[in-house]
Every structure is written in C-alpha cells, then in structure tokens.
Amino acid sequence: MASFVARGFLRFDAAAPAEINDQFMAEAGEIRGPEEGLELRRVYGETLAAAAIPETPAGMPLSEVYPSGSALSKLLDLPLVRGVLQSLLGPDPVFDHHFLHVTFPPAYHTGANVSQHTHQDSTIDPRVAFDVQLMYFPHPVSREMGGTRFVPGTHLRKVSEVAVGRYQNIKGQQHMACEAGTLLFLHHGVWHGGGVNLSDRTRTMFKIRMRASGPQSRRWDVSDLETPARRRPIFFLKSRPTAGSVETILTTPEPWFEQDTGRLEYVNRIKLWRYLTDDPTYDADFWLTRLESVEA
Amino acid sequence: MATAPAQSPRQKVMVLYLANSALDSPVIAWAVYDGTGEKLHMAGDADEAPYPTGLAALEGGWRLFQASQLLPHPRGEEFDLAYLKYEFFFEQLTPVTP
Secondary structure, three states: OHHHHHHOEEEEOOOOOHHHHHHHHHHHOOOOOOOOOOOHHHHHHHHHHHOOOOOOOOOOEHHHOOOOOOHHHHHHOOHHHHHHHHHHHOOOOEEEEEEEEEEOOHHHOOOOOOOOOOEOOOOOOOOOOOOEEEEEEOOOEOHHHOOEEEOOOOOOOOOOHHHHHHOOEEOOOEEOOEOOOEEEEEEOOOOEEEOOOOOOOOEEEEEEEEEOOOOOOOOOOOOOOOOOOOOOOOOOOOOOOOOOOHHHHHOOOOOOOOOOHHHHHHHHHHHHHHHHHOOOOOOOOOOOHHHHOOOO | OOOOOOOEEEEEEEEEEEOOOOOOOEEEEEEEEEOOOOOOOOOOOOOOOOOOEHHHHHHOOOEEEEEOOOOOOOOOOOOOOOOOOOEEEEEEEEEEOO
16 A cells, blocks of 8 residues: 555556456457558547447446446456455445547558657546546557556646646656556556557557545555554664665655655655545654644 | 758757756656657657766757746645656757758
C-alpha cells in the first residue's frame, strides 16, 4: 500500500489465466483488416459496436456491470483483483467508465502513426481520495507494439489532462511490454499515454475506471501496520535506512523528481498515507511535523 | 551556369526540464521538435536524455532562447504540485532546400 501511495501503481504480470484472456479477446471481437481508403475511425467504431461488452452508464455498482460468465466478470472475480479493489477502494466499488483501447499498426494509417501525448485522465482533480483505473492487457505486448507508457510517482500532481503533452519523455517512464493477462492498477492521477504500434498486428488494452462507494481509510489488511515507537535518524546516517519500511518507501524519489519539489512530493505522499491510515498525526521522518509545530 | 536552389533555415527545438533552476543541473525530462521534417519525435520515443545537463546542450551547439521564471508560491498553495518547473527551450537553425 505504501508503494501505491508513493508511486501510484501496482503491476501484476500474467495475473489473469489464458482462459479469461482468450474469452475476452473473443468477446472483444475480430478487428477488420486495413483496406485502401478505409478510415481508422470507422474501423474503431465498428469494433466497439460489435464487441460483446456492455454500454454502461456511469455510477452503477461495479458488480452489476458485466454479465455473469463474461470474461470481465471472471476477471473482477479473481481473488487478486477482488483483494486489490477491496484494499484501495473498499467494498462495493462504483463504475465510472470503461474503454476498449485498440492501437493500430502502420498498415492502417494514412497519416502519421504516432504515440498518444502524455496526459492525466479526466479533469483537474483536487481530491485526496482517488479513483482506480484497471488496465488489462489480454494478449502479449512487445515493446514494438508500443504498450501503455506511464510515469510512476506523477499521480499527486494536479494538472489539467493533456496540458502535460509537451513532456515527450520523462526520466523513469515505463512501457507496458508484458505477458498476456497482465494487470496494471493505477491511481487516477498517474500520467500516461498509448505507445505507437510499429508491429504488424493490433494491440488491445481494456481499461475500467472505478471509484470508492465510501471512505477509503483502512480498507486493506492493517494487522501488521505499526507506528514506529521512535523516529529514525535522518540525513546524518552511519548506515543505509531500513529498506521496505513505510518511511523509506514514502521518501524514495523517482528519477524525474526535481530537487526541491521532490521534497514536496514526500509531503503529499505523507498526506495521502494519513488519509488511508486515518492517522492525522502520522509522519515519515520530520517532513510534516516540522511544518506543523506551533507558529512563532 | 546553373544556380543552386535557395536554402532557408528551419528550426529544431529541444525542451529540457532540469532538476533545479541552474542550467548545469541534471535533465529530468525532454522533448525535441524537428522543423526540418527529418525526424518525427514523439512521446515515449527515448528513455535516455539527449544531454545530461542544460550546460551540456550548450556545449553540443544548441542555443538557449527561453527559460522559465522563478515565481513565488501563493500562500495556501505552497504544497500543490503541477507542471515541471525548470523548463529551458533550445534551438538549432538548419538550412534546408524547400
């Protein structure tokens, strides 16, 4: 959980079995091949129309969106998926929207074949609470096929959708080259974009956005969650800090962190950890305590 | 005697985002836009920065033409983070035959 707070994602490789992946690809349907004069928009529209995936209004209980026995119903019923959603959102998540993302190889393009600009989904979102976006990769994805690109640790930045499109490359960016059945759970604020497909086949990714139906505090197994009895020493250290502690995880920088605002990222991570643990006094080291001391 | 076709300059723009306001601080993000049409750069096309620092870009022949300002932090919003702060625009002018 601390890693999700710090980096904004959880990745599980080959988490869905072949049976679900194959069923999903069948339900998503065949994608028409490239033809002279055939517009990509038309291919996309036909693909969405033919897919055996329901059109669903926002705000429905997630448990009512996918018909029993469908691939997506089975996917959401996997113990891993249930556990992640329970931990991040609590019981009874609410459906926001879903989308079948298809990225087309060069043969389909009459204009430039380019990657999607980096963006944060939806709008400026000032909440501490967060939605979860599940990205499901139902077939193997090679680097040549593009893969979804995302930048760990960007989720706490309050930006306006594709206003960040100017940043073509960010140090530490990751590309989802992965096995079939890989799942990526993202905090809604993580900056991401579709990679350009330079292979000879289409690439499919299915995304579901969900929100909590109530407070998100202490929804995961907190039985081993302990507040350290004593603060650890900082800066002047004679050995490396304890790896894996919440404090270490929340104060580990990403490669793209600016030297000054990287410290503000720690502050914002600590605030999110306070929200999730329902502990308004928690601090990692002295970052917030220093600021909250009695005013002079 | 035949005359060579006239050439006119095209701009290549490189945007570097640095780790602090010093031009010799490390590059953390970057973008390249090539007005010569020679190469189409795009999001996610390079995981390694073209230069380690802004100063290295100057040494590589790029001309700096814009740098972001340092602005005070509005009261009450001191911890709100949004866009990358240390943005430096560079250019190279390359003659091309239209």
